[in-house]
Amino acid sequence: MLNVEGIDQYYGGSHTLRGVSLGLRQGECLALLGRNGVGKTTLLKCLMGVLPVARGTITLDGEDVTRLSPHRRAARGMAYVPQGRDIFARLTVEENIVMGMATLPGREARRISGEIYELFPVLRSMLKRRGGDLSGGQQQQLAIARALVAKPRLIILDEPTEGIQPSIIKDIGRVIEMLRARGDIGILLCEQYFDFARELADQFVVLSRGEVVARGGRDEIGGEDVRRHLSV
Numbered sequence: 001m002l003n004v005e006g007i008d009q010y011y012g013g014s015h016t017l018r019g020v021s022l023g024l025r026q027g028e029c030l031a032l033l034g035r036n037g038v039g040k041t042t043l044l045k046c047l048m049g050v051l052p053v054a055r056g057t058i059t060l061d062g063e064d065v066t067r068l069s070p071h072r073r074a075a076r077g078m079a080y081v082p083q084g085r086d087i088f089a090r091l092t093v094e095e096n097i098v099m100g101m102a103t104l105p106g107r108e109a110r111r112i113s114g115e116i117y118e119l120f121p122v123l124r125s126m127l128k129r130r131g132g133d134l135s136g137g138q139q140q141q142l143a144i145a146r147a148l149v150a151k152p153r154l155i156i157l158d159e160p161t162e163g164i165q166p167s168i169i170k171d172i173g174r175v176i177e178m179l180r181a182r183g184d185i186g187i188l189l190c191e192q193y194f195d196f197a198r199e200l201a202d203q204f205v206v207l208s209r210g211e212v213v214a215r216g217g218r219d220e221i222g223g224e225d226v227r228r229h230l231s232v
């Protein structure tokens with residue numbers, strides 16, 4: 001469903017992404033791994049159109065989206081949960097979720113589907129609370145919920161476990177598992193922690209200094225090999 005071919009990106013004179021290619025099938029979870037500063041967030045921003053690419057192509061279900069604006073990509077079913085979550089702090093939980101439905105047509109756009117509460121039971125009791133009053137873990141769940149109500153074909157998660165307590169990390173892992181089991185959505189999970197991604201992903205791509213240095217399926221990729229690229 002998602003095909004990325006030979007992406008190059010520069011910040012001024014610094015060559016941040018070097019010929020990055022990857023592919024993700026519907027119903028699959030792909031883990032993009034790499035330590036701090038190797039270019040993971042930059043790649044995700046290029047995929048969403050927040051940053052332009054110097055070379056390469058991005059196709060979604062066969063359509064070339066490389067030059068489309070971020071909102072056009074969102075309308076085609078690409079959803080992005082940024083690092084830091086970007087919750088609207090002064091809006092309620094409910095209002096934050098409804099914001100995620102802005103691209104949906106008509107009345108459908110006003111109703112929060114029951115699936116959201118199945119995935120995130122904690123949000124149901126917090127609908128009237130302000131986004132800014134939630135804990136980091138709850139905000140992360142809200143950010144994922146807000147992305148899912150747009151009914152994406154592809155969801156891109158940028159380090160969803162960063163700065164979050166272990167019990168909530170488990171909840172987020174469970175949500176990713178449930179989405180994967182649905183089989184109708186591609187999941188691109190960007191992570192620094194291999195142990196979290198290992199249980200969830202079908203495919204692994206490891207970035208180092210803007211380049212893919214290892215890739216493979218769950219049975220092909222060796223833990224030691226990946227950890228070598230992740231340790232400082």
Ligand SMILES: Nc1ncnc2c1ncn2[C@@H]1O[C@H](COP(=O)(O)OP(=O)(O)OP(=O)(O)O)[C@@H](O)[C@H]1O
Nearest residue numbers: 011016034035036037038039040041042043083192
């Ligand atoms: N706006 C910017 N202008 C110039 N350089 C940048 C900019 N944003 C990031 N960089 C640099 O590009 C490189 C890749 O950064 P990026 O944020 O993509 O890495 P990352 O792998 O996502 O790391 P992190 O886990 O910290 O988010 C880093 O060296 C970073 O300092």
